[in-house]
Amino acid sequence: MRILFLLLALLLPLPLAAQTTTPGNTITVGSGSASDAAIATRIRGILGQLDGFDEVRIDVSNGIVTFSGTVLDATRSARVEEIANRVEGVVAIQNDLVASTDLGERLNPALERFQDRIEQLIAFGPLLLVALCIAAAIVALGLFLGTRRQPWDRIAPNAFIAEIYRMILRLVFCIVALVTALDILNATALLGTILGAAGIVGLAFGFAVKDTVENFIASIMLSIRQPFRPNDLIEIDGDLGKVIRLTSRATILLSLDGNQIRLPNSTVFKSRIVNYTRNKERRFSFEVGVAGDADLAAMRTLAEETVGALPFTLKQPAPLAWIERIGDGAIFLIVTGWIDQEVTSYARARGEALRHVKAAIEAAGVEVPDTTYRVQLLGNALQVSETHEDAPAPAPMPAQSTAPRRPDTMLDPDTVLNPVAVEDAALERIVEAERADTGRDDLLSHDAKEE
Structure with missing residues (x-):
């Protein structure tokens, strides 16, 4: 029992200790009319030194400021509260300020700021x-150096790169x-803003002209490592022609039909380029094709010997012939x-070689079959033909002689062996006439590196 009373005696003081609180921020009891007047006077004095608070009325009662x-605006209203909170003795703030709707009052600050800026500009005028x-002298110096041909033409691989350097x-x-x-104006802080704005504008402009930028970079790469020369016969993406010029935007070709081809x-x-002239x-x-019953090995040897005997073919690499395929009524050889x-003219040499073979x-004595089929009605017989139904029936084919034909060995050296064949000479004259126009830019140079 004594132990029980002892435990109760120890536990009873605990709730009393828990109910004890420490005073926090309290409101001063000693406020009065003198203190309220001092608060109002202090706030009026502060606002009187600032612009835009002439129409503000202040009432203080028991430390409550109204x-x-x-x-003019909500910013000044919030500033009034901020000032009042910093004054000693202020208990609470009642803000009943409203924004002014008077046009003159709202325009006067803007006009004053504009006038101040004009005065500052006049003051900074000489500077x-x-x-x-x-700045103009520095720009003029840059323009002068940028218009000089040397040393840029000497250090650049071509005129296009030299212009980029300039x-x-x-x-x-x-x-x-x-x-x-x-x-000089002590306004270098604006440089970051200007560069940031220029970067954003440049990024947006780059996305807008992505294809143009890609074409510009491709022009630089092609002008540095030129894969072709003027008058080269090249094939690009299926277009075949002789190179006229390489400009800063496009490659100009002259097709074998005399038409101008402009390729970006x-x-x-990015395309596959085949240069036939390099x-x-x-x-x-x-x-x-030869008849199916012919000696194919002998025909292959005959074709090789015939091509090798032509005066315009090279001995090395030697001519070759092989059996390519079996067709309708013939076996075809590739020579x-x-x-x-x-x-030597390529086209004429190929034609002459085909004729001689x-x-x-x-x-x-071996037939070179004609795989054209015709249908002819001769009496009650039916023959195959490809003639049009409205066309008159052709005359009967004469019987072919079994005697071997004499090989056609005629050769026109002026059209095959002439260094500049008639057709090639005409195309080259057109290309040279186009290139003679000095008013157009040309990035092709014989001094540039070759790929």
Whole structure:
């Protein structure tokens, strides 16, 4: 029992200790009319030194400050509360301020600010004039150096790259002029804002002209590493023609039909380019058919010997012939030979070789089959023909002689061996006439590196 009373005696003081609180921020009891008047006087004195608070009325009662009247905007209303909170003795704030709707009161601050800026501009006029003169002198120096041909033409691989160097130099001088002028005006803090805005505008502009930028970069790459030369016969993305010029925007070709082909440089840079002129040795090939009962090995040897005996074909690499396929009524051989393009016309050499091979095969008594089928009605017989139904029936074919034909060995050296064939000469004259127009830019240079 004594132990129980002892425990109760120890536990009873605990609730009393828990109910004890420490005083926090309290309101001063000693406020009165003198203190309220002092608070109002202090706030009026502060607001009297600031602009835009002339219509503010202040009432203080028991430390509670009440604001009434008008201010120009909500920012000034919040500032009044901030000032009152910092005055000693203020218990609470009642803000009844409203924004003024008087047009004159709202325009006067803007007019005053505008007038102040004009006065500052007039005061900074001489310094601004000096800054502009120095910036103009720096820009003029950059333009002068950017228009000179040397040393840019000497250090650049071509005129296009030289012009890019000049453009970069002019841009650098313009940036230096801007930084110098801002530094003189002690306004270099604006440089970050200007560069940031320029970066955003440049990014948006880059997305808008993505294709143009891609084409510009492709022009730079093609002008540095030129994959072709003027008058080269090239094939780009299925277009075949002779190169006229390479401009800063497009590659100009002259087709074999005499038409001008304009290809964007971005397409040229990304496409497969076949240059038929870069190597002077070029192989021609053609297909010829022989009768199915012919000695194919002998025909293959005959074709190789015939092409090799032609005066315009090269001995090395040697001509070749092989059996390609079995067709309708014939077995077809592929015959190849090599020529020197600088002294022989490719198209005419191929045609002459085909003519001689056909003549040699026929002279050996082997038929070069004609796979054209015709349908003819001769009495009650039916024959196959491909003639039009409205066309008159052709005359009966004469019986072919079984005697071997004499090979056709006639050769026109002026049209095959002439270094500049008639057709090639005409195309080259057109290309040279186009290139003679010096008013058009041309990035092709014989001194540039070759890929």
